[in-house]
Amino acid sequence: MAKVKTKFVCQNCGYVSPRYLGRCPNCSEWNTLVEEVEQKSVTLKASPRVAISGAKTTPQKIDTVTVSKTPRVDTKNGELNRVLGGGVVPGSMVLIGGDPGIGKSTLLLQVSGSLSDQGGKLLYVSGEESASQIKLRADRLDVSGSEFYLYPETDMGSILQNIEDLKPDYVVIDSVQTMQMPEITSAVGSVAQIREVTAALMQVAKTNGITIFIVGHVTKGGAIAGPKILEHMVDTVLYFEGDMHRSYRILRAVKNRFGSTNEIGVFEMRDGGLVEVPNPSEIFLEERLNGATGSAVVVSLEGTRPILAEIQALVTPTAFGNAKRTTTGLDHNRVSLIMAVLEKRAGLLxxxxxxxxxxxxxxxxxEPAIDLAIAMSIVSSYRDQQTAPDDCFIGELGLTGEIRRVTRIDQRVAEAAKLGFKRVFVPQNNLAGFEFPKNIEVVGVKTLSEALRQVF
Structure with a gap:
């Protein structure tokens, strides 16, 4: 009997070692090498792409390729459409990752019902729940559809066969780490399994124009579990973010071949599922206290969406030799830089x-445009003087104390005016060439000192 050959494969980056190592030499992660049986090279053979109809792919001149046959599909979910770049592109692969319990399966179940209601045939494959369990959740979310198929299975051979038989327009895989290729003898969720499962799904999507949504588990560090090639193979990578102690969720695109990678969608988790939040600025500002010091409002851009958010600062004398700097939701180095500029250019100790x-x-x-608001919140707390409740701030702060121009100033000012702000401070160089709303005063400032004189 031939001796079984094994190798050790890093579950984080796919590095292969002939012996066990506590730390991966490639990605420097600890305890990620897992023993796997070596596969024979003849087990999996590369084959040309063949569609379900039997047609094979052939080289085409670029001038003969038309995109009119692949229009985007509206998911009836405005926030998801925004993140995807305008809707679902037929034949694309979308990977959604996020912490356990954040709402990935809930979002896809709601989207599946919407796509099915529009006449699309959808196959929902689950490796984590039975059909009855999915049905219970679907009833709670009021999701149904005549062409909505549930298939609790983890064997990719059976899944691919059912895709060929049903010929669906959309497929949901929940989750890719639970799927198993029958030709691969390594453990479920290993690098080899995830790589081959994703490759098989990609071939099905591209040759048949089937849109495939994939749910991916995440590691303790927040990255999608499995090899990095998983994110390279798919067309769109979305991360579902949120605090388990809050009801709001943010869907963020980190890769999108068909749209911007800076877009976000905001949802609220309720008893009936995820509900869109079309105006997140009101949420971020609804609990702002009037008369409180150390607070400033900024108009930040997330992709093409302007969002008003409140930046809070608390400055107190230190009880130790070295002053402490703590940030939440802001870059620590950016805050330290702004405080150095305030000390040097504005005379604050x-x-x-x-x-x-x-x-x-x-x-x-x-983003750079939040610098001026950070500086104002720090000065407000340090001097114990409040900023006007109807003031907001936009601008990048340079090391010499100048206020530098930012992008899309007209959209930012229009959003501030829509929410009732009366005055907005912007870089002086951003004033030329734009017509701003009449119900808001736009104040151009060149330096940090000039802005401080007009605010306090």
Whole structure:
């Protein structure tokens, strides 16, 4: 009897080692190498793409390829459409990742019902729940459809056969880590299994124009579990973010071949499922206190969507030798840089002050246009003077104290005016060439000192 040959494969990056290593030399992660049986090279053979109809792919001139036959499909979910770039592209693969219990399966079940109601045939494959369990959740979410098929299965051979028999327009795989290729003898969820399962699904999607949604588990670090090639193979990667102690969820695109990678969708988790939040600015500002110091409102851009968020700062004398800087939802290095500029250019003695800053509402802000609002919130707390409740701030702060121009200033100002703000501070160089709403005063400032004189 021939000796079985084994190898050790990193479950994070796919690195292969002939012996066990505590730490992967490639990705430097600990305890990720798992022993797997080596596969013979003849087990899996590459084959040309063949559609369910039997047609084979052939080389085509680019001038003869038309896109009119593949229009985007409206999911009837405005927030998801925004993140996808306008709707579902037929034949695409969409990977959705997120923490356990965040709402990935709920979102896909609701979208599946919507696509089925529009006349599309959908196959919902679950490796984690039985058909009766999915039906219970569907009844709670009021999801149904005459062409909505449930299939609790983990064997990819049976799944591919049923896809060929049903010829669905959409397929949902929940989740890819539970699927198993019969030709692969390694454990379910291993690098080899995930790689081959995804490759088989990609071939089905591209040759038959079937849109496939894949649910992916995430690691403790927040990354999608499995090899990085999983994210490279799919067309769109979406991350479902949110705090388990809050009802709001943010769907963020980190890769999208058919749209912007900066778009976000905001949802609220309720008893009846996920509900769209078309105006998240009101949510982020609804609990703002009038008369509170250390608060400033910024108009930030997430993709093409302007969002008003409150930045809060608490500056107190330090009880230790070194001042402490703590941030939530803001970049720590950006805050330290702005505090250094305030100390040098505005004359604030902050080296003996602890500073605690956060973006209220659980939103994460990371763009240059929030600099001016961060500076104003710090100064407001340090001087114990409030900013006007109907003021908001837009601008990037340079190291010499200048306020630098930002992009899409007209959309930002229009959003602030829509929510009732009376005055907005913007970079002086952004004023030329734009017509702003009449119900809001637009104040152009060149330097940080000029802005401080007009606000306080």
């Amino acid at each position: 902050l080296q003996n002050q602890d500073a605690y800053l956060k973006a209220a509402g659980g939103v994460k802000l990371d």
